[in-house]
Amino acid sequence: MSAEELSAKEQIRYSRQLMLEDFGIDAQLRLKNATVLVVGCGGLGSPALMYLASSGVGHLRLMDDDLVELSNLQRQVLFKVNHLGQPKAKAAAKVLASLNNEIAIEVLVKRADADNLAEHIRDCDLVLDCSDNFATRYALNRSCYALKKPLVSAAATGFSAHLAYFDFRSSASPCYECLFPERVDNPSANCTTQGVIAPLLGIIGAQQALLAIQCLLRTGEAGMVHSYNAQTLGQKTFKLSKNPECACCGK
Numbered sequence: 022m023s024a025e026e027l028s029a030k031e032q033i034r035y036s037r038q039l040m041l042e043d044f045g046i047d048a049q050l051r052l053k054n055a056t057v058l059v060v061g062c063g064g065l066g067s068p069a070l071m072y073l074a075s076s077g078v079g080h081l082r083l084m085d086d087d088l089v090e091l092s093n094l095q096r097q098v099l100f101k102v103n104h105l106g107q108p109k110a111k112a113a114a115k116v117l118a119s120l121n122n123e124i125a126i127e128v129l130v131k132r133a134d135a136d137n138l139a140e141h142i143r144d145c146d147l148v149l150d151c152s153d154n155f156a157t158r159y160a161l162n163r164s165c166y167a168l169k170k171p172l173v174s175a176a177a178t179g180f181s182a183h184l185a186y187f188d189f190r191s192s193a194s195p196c197y198e199c200l201f202p203e204r205v206d207n208p209s210a211n212c213t214t215q216g217v218i219a220p221l222l223g224i225i226g227a228q229q230a231l232l233a234i235q236c237l238l239r240t241g242e243a244g245m246v247h248s249y250n251a252q253t254l255g256q257k258t259f260k261l262s263k264n265p266e267c268a269c270c271g272k
Contacts, residue, residue, distance in 0.1 A: 056080040061151035062109040067099040068226030074117040083110040086132040096219040138164040150174040162197035180251040182225045188243035199264040221251040
């Protein structure tokens with residue numbers, strides 16, 4: 022079956038998307054022919070990957086060097102007790118393959134850093150930052166900016182979260198460092214140090230997948246930042262302007 026066509030099984034699998042007036046065969050084929058790198062298969066990566074796989078993104082590249090631990094099961098919904106001790110990327114790939122055997126899943130059991138990101142981003146259509154630390158977020162932001170690859174970034178801790186879509190295919194796009202300038206005193210708050218309410222990761226990870234699909238279909242608005250409060254169920258959105266003094270994307 023050509024990548025320019027949908028098989029009969031694919032047409033059944035994705036039928037609820039195909040019947041949407043603003044979606045259809047062409048949109049499904051764009052997803053089928055897309056390659057997406059997801060860095061981090063944990064709390065955010067789990068729901069994001071499940072929806073990208075079930076929606077029919079044709080090539081998913083999973084990058085994570087962690088092993089599944091018992092404390093992960095509270096929020097990292099890809100994993101079960103029988104995955105304990107396994108590399109997250111490998112365990113995630115098994116689950117995703119059982120969810121959708123029509124897509125290709127590539128496993129990278131390694132930590133994302135400035136030295137290895139370019140080789141894994143260069144042929145991608147989109148990158149999702151589902152990591153849990155500032156060092157990885159800054160490295161991803163800079164690599165995506167240098168290679169002009171769109172980036173969907175998110176973070177969650179405690180009862181709050183944010184996510185944003187940066188489209189570096191446009192020179193006018195702001196970047197992650199416009200939102201959070203890099204400093205030597207950046208806090209290291211994450212789920213390990215501050216905890217997090219479990220459903221928040223599902224909400225934000227699913228929204229990352231939705232933004233990713235919008236990006237691949239060229240329907241989303243870049244530069245928008247969304248913040249979510251899990252205690253009030255309130256979400257706020259604002260337009261981020263490019264910072265001309267940004268150390269990454271500024272002049």
